[in-house]
Each structure stands twice: as C-alpha cells, then as structure tokens.
Amino acid sequence: MNSIYEQLKIDRTVPIPLYYQIKTFMIKHIEDNSLKDGELVPPEEELCAYLNVSRPTVRQAFLELVHEGYLNRIKSKGTFVTRPKIAGDFIQKIQTYNQEMQYYGLKPKTKLLSISEIDVFAEVMEKLKLTEKDKVICLERLRYADDKPIVYVKTFIPVKLCKGLIDEDLEQNSLYDTLKTKYNIEIAHINRQIHATVADPYLSDLLGIMENAPLLYITTVAYNQNDIPFEYSLASYRADMYKMNVDLYKDKYYK
Structure with missing residues (x-):
C-alpha cells in the first residue's frame, strides 16, 4: 500500500459522510500526483480493515x-x-493541440513519426480537391499530454500550397503556426466528423492501450482564407482519456 494512505484519517466527529472523506482524500492526492496514474489501489477489504469502516x-x-x-x-x-478524461473543446473550437492541452493545465508534446511527399490517392484527392498529378505531404504524429500518448494523427497537405514544409521542424513547432507564418495559410473554417472505432495492433502499441480498445476517430478538412481545402487529417483519440465537450444554445428564432 502506498504510504500516502497513512495520512488518511477518518473523523467521526464531523457531519461529513465517511465515504465522502475517503473520496475527497483520494481526489486530492490523485490531482497532486501523490497517487499516480495507473497505480493499483488497495482492495476494498484492506482499506476497510485499515480505516475500521464498513x-x-x-x-x-x-x-x-x-x-x-x-x-x-x-x-x-x-x-x-x-x-x-480531458473534456476537449476540439470539436467546437478552432485551436491548436498545444493550445487545448495548455488550457487544461497539461504539458503537450509531439513526436514526429514520419513525413514524406507521396502521390495523391482517391480519398485525399476528393477531400482536398486535387488532381491525379498532385502530390501531398503525409505527416504522421503521436501527440502527448503530460508524457502520456493521447492521439495519433495522420495529416495530408498539398505540396503546391507549402513547398518546403517537409523540411520544417514540426516536432517543436506547431503545424498551424508554421503554415500561417511561413506560407500565409490561415484557417477560416473546418469540417469534422466523429466515428467510434477500436485500436488495431499498430495503434494499440503507439497509444499504450489494449488491442480493440475504444477510440474516437475524427476526420478533419480545414479550409484557408480563400476557402481552399489545405489539410485533411485522420486522428485517433484514446477514448479512455479524451471526451468531446460541446455547448449547444437554442436559436433565438426557434419556437
């Protein structure tokens, strides 16, 4: 048993339910990282005997x-x-991954798995309105929050819109910031679709989860200030660590 439990003292003189005292103690020490993510909790019967509670x-x-x-x-x-779970606003806001993680007090990190120029294929050609002669940059990244892998992303960007992007440092620098500052490409609007799927052997290894564990699979098409699609991304989020947060408001004309 983690020695931190020695600090757990039940006070029977206050009108606070005993279970709630245990609960708040656990939350406090999970949030301050005294009880670490993935740590085994003592069995119920062991805590019962230690605390002399039912x-x-x-x-x-x-x-x-x-x-x-x-x-x-x-x-x-x-x-x-x-x-x-991170209650992400990714589905309703245009923001970078780094901005989103920092908003929740988490440390973002990106690992670049691969980057290359490839011939376009049917799915990408349709999403980005390209021709068979076009080439795209294929970018694979694994993204972390507090050193835990959260999402695997495969991104396609037309070479003709950002020649030289393949040589940029996209581990240390934001893709969107790089596109804006070096290629004058700004996001005007996006289209996202969410699917439920499961992890194959490749993703289970990358994300540190069991094979067939649930994933949130999100496809994104981003459009620039000239309404030209410039990015098609396929993101696989760990469903055990990430959830989508959406606020909906009644239209003032709705009756």
Missing part, C-alpha cells in the same frame, strides 16, 4: 470515483488510479 462505505467512495473518472476497475486485475 465495506459499503469504501465501496460507495470507489463507485463515485470510478463514475467521475478518478479510478478504473479492470476485471480480475483490480482498481487503478486514472486521470479524469
């Missing part, structure tokens, strides 16, 4: 922590600490 008390605390995303129960293995 099993339903500990179970209630664990149930709420699981529901709120702080714990994850895996059958036949136990209960593990997990960080709550």
